Amino acid sequence: NDTAATTGQYTPPAHHLLHSGYSNDTLRRWQSSNTELHPHNFVLPLFVTEDVSGEIPVVSMPGVSRYSIPALEQYLPSLLDDGLTSVLLFGVVPSARKDSVGSYSCAAGSPVVLAIKMIKTKFPSLTVICDVCLCAYTTHGHCGELHEDGSINNTASVNRITAQALAYAKAGADVVAPSDMMDGRVGAMKQALQREGLSGKVSVLSYAVKFSSSFYGPFRDAAESAPAFGDRRCYQLPLGSSGLAHRAAARDVAEGADMLMVKPGMPYLDLVRSVKDAFPHLPMFIYQVSGEYAMLHHGAAAGVFDLRKILSEVFTGMRRAGADVIISYYTPRVLRWLKEDH
Ligand code: PBG
Ligand code: ZN
Secondary structure, eight states: OHHHHHHOOOOOOGGGOOGGGGSSHHHHHHTTTTOOOOGGGEEEEEEEESSSSOEEEOTTSTTOEEEOHHHHHHHHHHHHHTTOOEEEEEEEOOGGGOBTTOGGGGOTTOHHHHHHHHHHHHOTTSEEEEEEOSTTTBTTOOSSOBOTTSOBOHHHHHHHHHHHHHHHHHHTOSEEEEOSOOTTHHHHHHHHHHHTTOTTTOEEEEEEEEBOOGGGHHHHHHHTOOOSSSOSTTTSBOTTOHHHHHHHHHHHHHTTOSEEEEESSGGGHHHHHHHHHHOTTSOEEEEEOHHHHHHHHHHHHTTSSOHHHHHHHHHHHHHHHTOSEEEETTHHHHHHHHHHTO
8 A cells, every 4th residue: 555655564573463462351351450340349438427417418529428327327238238348437526526635536435436336236247447546536637646836746646546546446346547647656556456455356557658648638628637727747748758658668567567558549559559569468558538539520520531431440540550459439339330240
């Protein structure tokens, strides 16, 4: 033909021909190992309240609600039916419960403790992960206790956060997940669990690689946990630092973390890959946070892309980067889609 005549025919060598390797669905699956999406790859974060008003929508996260314990009891069966295996609990309490040290985080009657007990009684097959942090319980909204000058009191914070983790462990939590970013909290928790005879039953999922991100905005609305002053840059990681990310992961592994997390998700896939490569024997979690949820929701609502297709692409990318487990507010929808595909 004409083009060939003017350009000269290029004949690629046989080993440059790739199409042959992915010409049907089965072949495409073979080329995509460890990127499959199954129900057990997803964890649903849940906001639990102590009021009795049932289900209250979170305005900044369309489709997400906060639940009272009775409302949660009504909500869970359909999710279990769709294959839900695990939840991540966050407590939300009114300001009257808050003080400068976050003492209600350890209370026997806190919404998280009550939710754990309800779930373990009514839905024992569900694996319960509990976020451990003070920011939803302190009047100042920071993740730890503070010195007079407003800086973090790391020792006092670790003590209280460890007590919070123990309260959840004793109530029946399977996994405690410190998101506070204090130094040394993983070791303190592992030791305390061991002391209490719970080390064989309760594991620690460390939010080891958690950045000081602008993607947490909608969550702070939902959990009423925004800092009253300042920001979290003295304890959450600087956005550009893969060095600190790796040091934090290595430290938490050395302190006995059972599982690791990178958070947020999409902008940090480079670290999912490199931390997974550094610690291939620990399950790697990725948290698709509130801002990512809202961004994809609004993008789909504006017609930029189809929600189901974009989520499939995003989650496949997370798995390809090395995530074993994805924490996502989209979990209920994903479970329904996975069920339809079968
Ligand atoms: C509390 C906590 C936060 C998130 C999880 N645990 C907020 C923060 O650190 O400011 C963010 C989750 C999300 O944005 O979906 N320490
Ligand atoms: Zn916090």
